[in-house]
Amino acid sequence: MKVSFIGYGSMAQSLSSRWVGKHELFVAGRDSSKAQSLADKLAQGTKAGSPQEAAEFGEVIVLATPHQAVFEAMEAAGGSEAFANKILLDINNPVDLSNGNYLTQTYDGVSLSEAIAAYSPKAKVVKAFNMCQAKVWQMEQPNFDGRRLVTLYCGDDTDAKRQVASLIEDVGSEPVDLGELKYARLLESAAAIVIKLLFSGRDPYTVLNLIQPEVKPIS
Secondary structure, eight states, rough: OEEEEOOOOOHHHHHHHHHHBBBBEEEEEHHHHHHHHHHHHHHHOOOOEOOHHHHHHOEEEEEESSSGHHHHHHHHEEEEEETTEEEEEEOOOOEEOGOOOOOOBBBBTTTTHHHHHHSSTTTTEEEEEEESOOGGGGGGEEEEETTOOEEEEEEEHHHHHHHHHHHHHTTTTTEEEEESSGGHHHHHHHHHHHHHHHTTTOOOOOOOOOOOOSSSSOO
């Protein structure tokens, strides 16, 4: 699979480190030198270039900028039409960190993911990977209390979700489909709980995991 990252921060670094060698990767962002630095670190044929080139290259485009910069980054990549028929993987959390609020921001009552889908209606938007701190995605086997980490995801396109589920499995996590893209509102709010705990001093590996009685703990 061809996977492009628009953004080169901690989440892009963690996820790309788990997918390198399994997929063809491309890194882009506002600072081309930082994008190239991450590509060089990953090696194994990882490419770097402009956001426009990232949009052209990827079958999956990971929006890995700060949430405030998502739409600016999409404009820099060529605007709405640049993402037509592409899978847009939204890993962001629009959480207000000012004044210790930790509350989820909405876009006229909908989630960031839904706002992205409205901006680029020909894209296939999937929400995933937003509920853990970047260090969690660096774990070789993300298991907690003897249970495999569950990654919830949602979207409106079945095939796009199937491909994102395979990316989730590639980091050693268990994909669980939450349903349509409207449920990104729940994922963003759930992530705000984790973010508040992290900013309160909790361990970076603090997660909300799905306990499934029918799934036995790892021995």
